[in-house]
Amino acid sequence: MDRRLTLPAFGRAPTAYDPMYFNDMVRMLNQMTVALRAEGEGRQTTLVLTNLPTNDAGAELGTLFQVNGTVYVSVPYSAYVAGNAAKGSVGTVTVTV
Numbered sequence: 001m002d003r004r005l006t007l008p009a010f011g012r013a014p015t016a017y018d019p020m021y022f023n024d025m026v027r028m029l030n031q032m033t034v035a036l037r038a039e040g041e042g043r044q045t046t047l048v049l050t051n052l053p054t055n056d057a058g059a060e061l062g063t064l065f066q067v068n069g070t071v072y073v074s075v076p077y078s079a080y081v082a083g084n085a086a087k088g089s090v091g092t093v094t095v096t097v
Contacts, residue, residue: 005035055080 014021048075053065056074063074072080 005032008032 008031010025010028011021024027049064049071052068053059053063053070055074056063056079059065059074061074061076065072065074065080067080
C-alpha cells in the first residue's frame with residue numbers, strides 16, 4: 001500500500017446534533033485508522049525508538065529489538081533468546097616454568 005495518505009477533510013460541526021454528520025465523521029476516522037495501520041512504506045528524517053525489547057521471543061517477524069546496543073530485525077530461523085550463553089571445557093593443561 002502506498003503510504004502517501006490522503007487525510008480526510010473534516011468540515012465545521014453543525015450547531016445542533018446531526019446524525020448524518022456524526023456518521024460521516026465516524027466513517028472518515030475509521031478509514032484513516034485503517035490506512036495508518038496498513039503495511040506500507042515509511043520515510044522519516046529522524047526516528048527515536050525507546051524501550052526496545054532485548055530479544056525476539058514471541059515477537060512477530062520484522063520486529064526490531066536490541067542486544068547489547070546493536071539493533072536487530074526478527075527474521076525466521078534466527079533466534080536471539082534472552083540469557084543465551086554457553087560454557088564448556090575440554091581436558092586440562094599443566095604449565096611448568
